[in-house]
Amino acid sequence: MAQAATKTITTNKKARHDYFIIESFETGIELFGTEVKSIRAGSVNLKDSWCSIDNGEIFVKGMHISPYEKGNIFNRDPFRVRKLLMHKKEIMRLFGLVKQENYTLIPVSLYFKGSHVKMQLGLCKGKKLYDKRQDLAKRDAKRDIDRALKERNRF
Template structure:
């Protein structure tokens, strides 16, 4: 058995605030050499990123990978569309869900799995304003309870 080591590069915290994550999938990503070197330095932003299915391929839009400092002419456009690598059956499953049930495909995190770069893609449903308020209230209540329990135990 080989132990996989994970190193998270970037997380999309805004996605958890704006969407209910129903399912998540792991996908590879097609990158060029300088982009991988930039990712090793932690230069990635997923804040406004989203995914779509174009011509049977899963692509990510709006994902910003900073240009590698020593890349010179080999650097690519930081916000270019990048192809995600998944099985055709999984892509068609996601495409059907997005078209029929009004879900969105949002990249949740980018991480190294061994030496490979992976993207966690979430099948998400949008939150309304009252849902966001309810989540904030629940989180605040949990924080207050934890604080009170900690004070009571001391």
């Protein structure tokens, strides 16, 4: 069986900055035709989006998909609530973790897997300010080390 090729559409960089991603899940997403065409054009933003579980179903809120230019009457509201496609057992497990452990569900990336649009959903724990500072310090130190090694290898 051939493996379906994946092509990343967009990633939520703010999610990695603001949250520790404990576990990630692949979900399908319920879209209309003009939304898929708009996503193919790269007109999607995950920056301020989050997920919630209502009545045993999981929904993504705050995700912006720009209206398709040639979609006229078939275009939908760019900020409409979209249903995610997961197994009931997975949804119930996530629901328990969100309620008991105070985790948050955040969309991490959106990508094509074959011809289907998939979303990587992260089970996240919020970072404190000092955690963000630690990450910045680690990144700066790594950058300085890489720079020094590059300079050393030049001569």
